[in-house]
Amino acid sequence: MLTLLTSAQMRHADQFTIVNKPIASIDLMEKAARAFVQCFIRDEFDAGKSIAIFCGKGNNGGDGLAIAHLLLVNGYENVKVYIVNFSAKQTADFAINLQRLDESRCKKAIINQPADLKHIKPDLIIDAILGSGLNKPLTGDYAELARAINKLNKKVYAVDVPTGFFAEGSLTSNYNGVKAYKTICFQRPKINFFFPESALATEKYEVANIELDEDFIQKQDTDFYLTEEKDIQKILKKRKLFSHKGTYGHALIIAGNTNTMGAALLASMACLHTGAGLTTACIPESGLTALNTALPEVMALLRVEYMRIEHPAKYQCIAIGPGLGIDAENERLLESLITANRELVIDADALNILAERPDLIKKLPKHSILTPHLKEFDRLFGEHDTWWERVQTAKAQARQLQIVIVLKNQYTFVCLPDGKVYINPTGNPAMAQGGMGDVLTGTISGLVAQNYPAADAVIAGCYIHGQTGDELAKEQYVVTASQLALNIAKEIKVLTTR
Numbered sequence: 001m002l003t004l005l006t007s008a009q010m011r012h013a014d015q016f017t018i019v020n021k022p023i024a025s026i027d028l029m030e031k032a033a034r035a036f037v038q039c040f041i042r043d044e045f046d047a048g049k050s051i052a053i054f055c056g057k058g059n060n061g062g063d064g065l066a067i068a069h070l071l072l073v074n075g076y077e078n079v080k081v082y083i084v085n086f087s088a089k090q091t092a093d094f095a096i097n098l099q100r101l102d103e104s105r106c107k108k109a110i111i112n113q114p115a116d117l118k119h120i121k122p123d124l125i126i127d128a129i130l131g132s133g134l135n136k137p138l139t140g141d142y143a144e145l146a147r148a149i150n151k152l153n154k155k156v157y158a159v160d161v162p163t164g165f166f167a168e169g170s171l172t173s174n175y176n177g178v179k180a181y182k183t184i185c186f187q188r189p190k191i192n193f194f195f196p197e198s199a200l201a202t203e204k205y206e207v208a209n210i211e212l213d214e215d216f217i218q219k220q221d222t223d224f225y226l227t228e229e230k231d232i233q234k235i236l237k238k239r240k241l242f243s244h245k246g247t248y249g250h251a252l253i254i255a256g257n258t259n260t261m262g263a264a265l266l267a268s269m270a271c272l273h274t275g276a277g278l279t280t281a282c283i284p285e286s287g288l289t290a291l292n293t294a295l296p297e298v299m300a301l302l303r304v305e306y307m308r309i310e311h312p313a314k315y316q317c318i319a320i321g322p323g324l325g326i327d328a329e330n331e332r333l334l335e336s337l338i339t340a341n342r343e344l345v346i347d348a349d350a351l352n353i354l355a356e357r358p359d360l361i362k363k364l365p366k367h368s369i370l371t372p373h374l375k376e377f378d379r380l381f382g383e384h385d386t387w388w389e390r391v392q393t394a395k396a397q398a399r400q401l402q403i404v405i406v407l408k409n410q411y412t413f414v415c416l417p418d419g420k421v422y423i424n425p426t427g428n429p430a431m432a433q434g435g436m437g438d439v440l441t442g443t444i445s446g447l448v449a450q451n452y453p454a455a456d457a458v459i460a461g462c463y464i465h466g467q468t469g470d471e472l473a474k475e476q477y478v479v480t481a482s483q484l485a486l487n488i489a490k491e492i493k494v495l496t497t498r
C-alpha cells in the first residue's frame, strides 16, 4: 500500500530527507527538476518546439528555473522563462536558481501583470507558478494569469501540481487555476488526483521519483492509501492440492427481477469466475430458463422460497441487490437477513431499500459490505456537494457502523471500519457500461465465499475487477460486463503466478 500524504506531510518528508540523507535543499530541487525533465522528454521528444516556462518565486518556481536549464542542456533550443513577479517574496532556492539561470544563455522575461502575456505564442507551456505551497484560492493577478494561460490553448505540463489546484481537501466545480494536460508530481500522487473534480485541473498525472526517504513516508499517519499490485498478490491464495468445491465456499446471490434478470446472471457469473466453490442465484421464477441456459454451473433458489434462507449458515457469503427490484417482499427479505445478523454484501436496489429504511442501516451486521455508486451513496447518507465531503462521510459511516463501504467511481474508495481509505487504481472509461457494478458485486462475493476477510475481499475484488477491464481495454473500445466477468479467472491466474 502506498501512503498518500498531505502537502504538509510531504514538506516534512522533504525536510526529513534533507536532514537525514543528507542532501542540500538546492540539490533536492535539482533532483526534482531532473526527474521532471526525464518524464517530460519521454513525452515531448521534439526539441525544436518552443517552450514557455512560467515560474513563480517560491520553490515551485525554483523547480521551473532548474527545468529550463536542464531542457537547454538536453538540446531544447527554444526555451524561455517567464518570471511571474506578483510578489516581492522569493525563496532562497529560487534565488540560487535564478542566479544560475542569469549566468546561462536561457532567455528570460518578467511578467508584472497578466496583460504581459499577450504576445506569447509557445508550442508548449510548463507551469511552475504555484505548487504545493498554495494556501488560498487564486484571486486577482494570479487568477487572471491562469485564465490567460488557459486561453492560449496550448498543452500545459504542470510541475508537481497545476497552479491553483489544492492537493487535498474539497475541490469546487468552479476551478479557476491552470488547466494542465499532464501533471508531473514528485514522489507521490496528490490525494486529490483521485477525486473526479480533479479532471478540471489535469487530464493525467505521472509520478516522478525524487528519492525522498521512503521509510519515513510509509510510516506517516494517513487515512489514504493507494492499493498496489503486490498487495493483491499478498492477499490472493493459490488453489490448494486435494481441494474440492466445498473448500471454496458457497455464495448466495439474491438478485434479478422480470426486467433485470441480467443483473443476477452477471453477478452470479462473476462469482463463479472468481472461484466460489458453489454459487446459488436466488431469483424469481421468470429467470429460471435464462439462468439454466446461460450459467449451467449456477444453482437456482426461487425467490418465493426465500424463507429457506433463514438458515443462512449454509452460505459463506450472501449478496443481495443487483436488479432486485424494490417492493414489500424484497424489503421483508432484506430486513430478515439483517435481523439474522449475518454479514452481507449489499448493492443496488438493496441499497435503495436501505435508503428508505434508516432504522435498518443502524442494524447492519458488522463487516457487511456496501457497494454504492455516487447516487446510491447520497440516497443512503445525504446529498454531498463535493467528492471530498462524500468520502469523509463514507469514512465516518464505515467507522461508526463497523462496515466496509465501497464508494464506486473511476477510482473506487474502499472505506474500512478502522477509518482508513484504500483507493483502487485500476479500471478505465471503457468499463463505463451498465452491469459493471453487478460484476463487481459478484467478484467481491466470490472472494468472501472463499473466506477472505471483508476488507481483503473488497480491496482485491476492486483491483481484479478494474485490472481485468484494463487488460480488455488494451484492445477494445468498450468492455462489456459479461466479457469482464468471463475474464476474471484469467486475471486472477496472472496475479497469483506473477
Ligand SMILES: NC(=O)C1=CN([C@@H]2O[C@H](COP(=O)(O)OP(=O)(O)OC[C@H]3O[C@@H](n4cnc5c(N)ncnc54)[C@H](OP(=O)(O)O)[C@@H]3O)[C@@H](O)[C@H]2O)[C@@H](O)CC1
Binding pocket: 011, 014, 015, 025, 028, 029, 030, 032, 056, 057, 058, 059, 060, 061, 063, 089, 091, 129, 130, 131, 132, 133, 134, 135, 136, 137, 138, 139, 142, 159, 160, 161, 186
Ligand atoms: N525542498 C523542497 O521542499 C522541495 C520542494 N519542491 C517544490 O516546491 C514546491 C512547493 O514550494 P513552496 O513551498 O515554496 O510553495 P509554492 O507552491 O512555490 O508557493 C510559493 C508561495 O506562494 C504563495 N501563495 C500561495 N497561495 C497563493 C495564492 N493563492 N495566491 C498568491 N500567492 C499564493 C505563498 O506565499 P504566502 O501567501 O504564504 O506569502 C507560497 O509560500 C513543490 O510544489 C515542489 O514543486 C521540489 O523542488 C522538491 C523539493
Ligand SMILES: Nc1ncnc2c1ncn2[C@@H]1O[C@H](COP(=O)(O)OP(=O)(O)O)[C@@H](O)[C@H]1O
Binding pocket: 348, 372, 373, 408, 409, 410, 411, 412, 426, 427, 428, 429, 430, 431, 432, 433, 434, 435, 436, 437, 438, 439, 440, 466
Ligand atoms: N470510467 C471508469 N473507470 C473505472 N471504473 C469504472 C468506470 N466507469 C465505471 N467503472 C466501474 O464500473 C462499476 C459501475 O458500477 P455501477 O454504477 O453500480 O454499475 P451498474 O449498476 O450498471 O452495474 C464500478 O465498479 C466502477 O468502478
